[in-house]
Amino acid sequence: MTAVCVRDLGKRYGDLVALREVSFEVTHGEIVGLLGPNGAGKTSTLECLLGLRTPDSGTIAIEGHDAVAHPAHVQGRIGAVLQTTALQDAITPREALRLFASLHGQPRTRADALLDEFSLRDKAREPFATLSGGQRQRLALALAFIPTPRVLVLDEPTAGLDPAARRDLHERIRRRRDEGCAVLLSTHDMAEAQHLCDRIVIIDGGRIIAMGTPDELLARAGAPARIRLRARPAPTPADLAALAGARACTAVDDALVIHTIDCGDTLAALARHLAQHGHAILEMHVTAPSLEDAFLHLTGKSFGPEATKR
Amino acid sequence: MTTALLHHAALALRLNFRSRQAIVYGYLVPLFFLLAFGSVFRASEPPLLGQMGQLLTITILGGACFGLPTGLVAERERGVWRHFRLTPVPLPALLAGTLAARVVIVALAAAMQVALAHWIYGTPWPAHSWQLAAAFLLVCAAFLGLGLVVAALARDVPAVQAIGQCLFLPMIMIGGVGVPLVVLPEWAQRLACFMPGRYAVEVLQPCFNHPYGLRHAGLSLLMLVVIGAAAALAGGRLFQWDTGQRLRPRDFGWVGAAFAGWMVAGGVAVSAGHIGPVTLVGDAAFADIDDAAVSRITFEDLPPDDGIYAPLAPAHSTRRLTPRIQELIRHLDTWAPARTDDIGQNVRNLLCVAAIADIGQELSEADIARAVFERLRVQFDEDQLRRALAWVVLQPGAGTVVIAAPELGLRGEMSPAIVRERSTWYAKKFLGRLVGTIPDTPPDPD
Numbered sequence: 001m002t003a004v005c006v007r008d009l010g011k012r013y014g015d016l017v018a019l020r021e022v023s024f025e026v027t028h029g030e031i032v033g034l035l036g037p038n039g040a041g042k043t044s045t046l047e048c049l050l051g052l053r054t055p056d057s058g059t060i061a062i063e064g065h066d067a068v069a070h071p072a073h074v075q076g077r078i079g080a081v082l083q084t085t086a087l088q089d090a091i092t093p094r095e096a097l098r099l100f101a102s103l104h105g106q107p108r109t110r111a112d113a114l115l116d117e118f119s120l121r122d123k124a125r126e127p128f129a130t131l132s133g134g135q136r137q138r139l140a141l142a143l144a145f146i147p148t149p150r151v152l153v154l155d156e157p158t159a160g161l162d163p164a165a166r167r168d169l170h171e172r173i174r175r176r177r178d179e180g181c182a183v184l185l186s187t188h189d190m191a192e193a194q195h196l197c198d199r200i201v202i203i204d205g206g207r208i209i210a211m212g213t214p215d216e217l218l219a220r221a222g223a224p225a226r227i228r229l230r231a232r233p234a235p236t237p238a239d240l241a242a243l244a245g246a247r248a249c250t251a252v253d254d255a256l257v258i259h260t261i262d263c264g265d266t267l268a269a270l271a272r273h274l275a276q277h278g279h280a281i282l283e284m285h286v287t288a289p290s291l292e293d294a295f296l297h298l299t300g301k302s303f304g305p306e307a308t309k310r
Numbered sequence: 311m312t313t314a315l316l317h318h319a320a321l322a323l324r325l326n327f328r329s330r331q332a333i334v335y336g337y338l339v340p341l342f343f344l345l346a347f348g349s350v351f352r353a354s355e356p357p358l359l360g361q362m363g364q365l366l367t368i369t370i371l372g373g374a375c376f377g378l379p380t381g382l383v384a385e386r387e388r389g390v391w392r393h394f395r396l397t398p399v400p401l402p403a404l405l406a407g408t409l410a411a412r413v414v415i416v417a418l419a420a421a422m423q424v425a426l427a428h429w430i431y432g433t434p435w436p437a438h439s440w441q442l443a444a445a446f447l448l449v450c451a452a453f454l455g456l457g458l459v460v461a462a463l464a465r466d467v468p469a470v471q472a473i474g475q476c477l478f479l480p481m482i483m484i485g486g487v488g489v490p491l492v493v494l495p496e497w498a499q500r501l502a503c504f505m506p507g508r509y510a511v512e513v514l515q516p517c518f519n520h521p522y523g524l525r526h527a528g529l530s531l532l533m534l535v536v537i538g539a540a541a542a543l544a545g546g547r548l549f550q551w552d553t554g555q556r557l558r559p560r561d562f563g564w565v566g567a568a569f570a571g572w573m574v575a576g577g578v579a580v581s582a583g584h585i586g587p588v589t590l591v592g593d594a595a596f597a598d599i600d601d602a603a604v605s606r607i608t609f610e611d612l613p614p615d616d617g618i619y620a621p622l623a624p625a626h627s628t629r630r631l632t633p634r635i636q637e638l639i640r641h642l643d644t645w646a647p648a649r650t651d652d653i654g655q656n657v658r659n660l661l662c663v664a665a666i667a668d669i670g671q672e673l674s675e676a677d678i679a680r681a682v683f684e685r686l687r688v689q690f691d692e693d694q695l696r697r698a699l700a701w702v703v704l705q706p707g708a709g710t711v712v713i714a715a716p717e718l719g720l721r722g723e724m725s726p727a728i729v730r731e732r733s734t735w736y737a738k739k740f741l742g743r744l745v746g747t748i749p750d751t752p753p754d755p756d
């Protein structure tokens with residue numbers, strides 16, 4: 001049984017179509033990243049799944065339970081981090097964790113353990129209002145890890161975390177996956193998605209534009225690797241663009257950048273070419289294709305706030 | 311799940327006491343009302359006792375119109391209730407926990423008012439504490455439903471203030487809650503029938519100073535149940551856990567239903583003639599006095615029959631009655647104040663005759679008292695008389711008293727308070743003889 005099965009999800013806010021025909025699945029034991037720019041519809045998708053918003057069309061099944069018709073059936077089945085977590089000003093992390101632990105039927109010791117695991121021990125008795133953004137996010141994460149369900153939904157879980165906390169969180173998410181948990185998380189951090197997720201669903205303007213493992217996406221998008229070269233005397237760009245696998249070569253400052261779809265072939269040909277024509281290599285970098293390039297290729301636009309303009 | 315709910319309610323309570331605003335609204339404002347009422351009513355006797363129902367109603371109303379919805383809307387705005395939605399505990403259960411915490415918050419404020427009134431002004435403790443507790447819970451239930459409706463109507467926290475005032479102020483000013491019903495014009499009293507506040511006062515107040523507590527507050531209790539049930543139903547249906555939720559047109563039907571409860575109560579009250587203020591002190595009629603109440607009356611420390619106060623001539627006295635007394639006795643047969651529709655009042659009025667004679671130091675005051683006793687026994691059957699006399703004893707302040715009877719040849723106009731006091735003594739003396747606790751003195755030897 002798939003952990004999460006979304007079919008033809010549609011959601012509109014007044015005239016704005018926020019989601020159309022969104023379909024994807026998450027199975028137990030995998031991490032799926034929902035990747036997209038601001039306003040793409042990530043939160044809308046995740047909150048429909050959590051029963052916090054009602055979709056206008058489509059079906060959602062959580063471990064076989066219809067989440068649209070019976071939101072109550074999925075309550076408590078999903079551990080979740082929402083994009084915005086604000087608790088009462090006066091509540092302390094310890095109180096919040098203990099309250100939610102008891103609401104989830106978990107012992108208070110679990111709440112106290114999570115305080116340590118999310119490095120909130122020295123803030124345990126401070127009111128929520130005085131926590132920093134990252135501390136609040138850590139508390140939100142700790143709350144999501146109170147229940148031990150087999151589905152985790154995390155809306156921008158690493159937002160506001162420092163690098164160490166981010167690394168810890170990735171580790172924890174992977175551990176959960178290895179225990180058989182299905183993890184669905186949203187992010188607009190390409191590197192994070194590429195590095196953490198087993199599969200990625202790219203969403204933009206409310207539609208899914210691509211889906212697959214990071215490698216598949218890169219291959220499908222045909223995104224090129226880049227070889228940046230400085231040599232003396234400088235080769236002509238036209239010569240380099242003609243190398244095996246190369247697609248283009250442009251001069252950037254005093255260097256040349258070769259775009260290639262087959263890095264190995266191009267590098268071999270480049271080495272031969274440089275040796276034959278007596279160019280001495282001053283500097284050379286190879287940049288593997290990134291998801292960002294893939295996104296650019298798939299959508300024809302760069303990944304950023306302006307991408308949301310419709 | 312029960313422990314989870316207790317946990318939730320206890321935490322809600324703790325958080326309330328950490329909020330300065332909640333302390334000001336929940337405790338300082340009730341304290342202010344207590345002091346304000348105290349400065350106006352401290353001279354009443356007993357001090358402030360007759361206003362405690364109003365004071366507690368204001369406190370509960372404040373908790374319902376402002377405290378509860380402010381807390382709920384603030385939590386909703388922050389998304390706390392969205393997080394609750396993600397737990398396996400159903401929201402209605404959590405809402406019940408929040409309401410329970412609010413009842414405790416309000417109850418503490420009310421207890422503070424009762425205790426401070428006692429210590430500052432010497433207000434007696436409530437006469438019926440258990441009934442007070444029950445009445446208090448009922449009023450809370452009725453008003454907290456309204457608080458839920460306010461929370462549903464308010465988009466944000468400032469809106470709670472605006473909507474809450476729309477409910478709070480009219481009830482305080484013309485609803486018989488702040489300004490007592492007695493001093494309101496008739497139109498306002500009529501209007502007050504359509505507002506729940508007055509019924510709250512009418513069930514809380516008798517628990518403080520009515521000899522029979524809630525026994526006669528049946529109608530008001532019923533009104534509160536109707537109003538509270540309608541509001542709770544509507545408030546429950548309208549509950550929103552997310553700011554994104556908007557009231558749909560049909561939801562306003564539920565808002566209407568909540569206020570329909572007020573209309574029904576008002577309609578019933580007006581058609582039942584329940585418009586003016588209910589006399590809250592000593593209002594139990596003589597007919598409500600039962601044998602148990604009679605049997606609780608004790609006959610110690612009565613002044614002697616041949617003393618200065620409330621003397622009573624022996625039965626079958628052979629003393630010759632003066633013509634003036636004989637005239638008075640004849641006149642009593644048809645005396646109008648003893649012939650009204652109200653048996654209890656008739657008895658009370660006859661007792662006043664003995665009292666006036668006693669206070670006026672009539673020469674034959676003891677004979678007049680005996681004549682009154684004979685008259686009572688002739689005019690009323692024994693059961694009625696026993697209960698009417700007990701009523702006078704138990705509720706010396708009830709009904710009205712006759713303070714002058716020149717038509718009977720009695721001189722002077724007496725103080726009502728003293729007439730009531732002496733009437734009570736005579737009532738006891740007569741009742742004691744009627745039930746056989748006091749032996750009726752044998753005929754005077756001479």
Ligand SMILES: Nc1ncnc2c1ncn2[C@@H]1O[C@H](COP(=O)(O)OP(=O)(O)OP(=O)(O)O)[C@@H](O)[C@H]1O
Pocket residue numbers: 013016018036037038039040041042043044045083188554
């Ligand atoms: N409650 C709402 N009412 C109206 N429009 C909304 C609402 N929530 C979201 N939208 C709109 O729907 C679109 C998708 O929003 P959503 O929050 O799902 O995006 P997102 O992918 O989570 O963005 P971000 O990365 O900024 O969190 C946006 O254009 C947003 O303006």
Ligand SMILES: [Mg+2]
Pocket residue numbers: 042043044083155
């Ligand atoms: Mg979002």
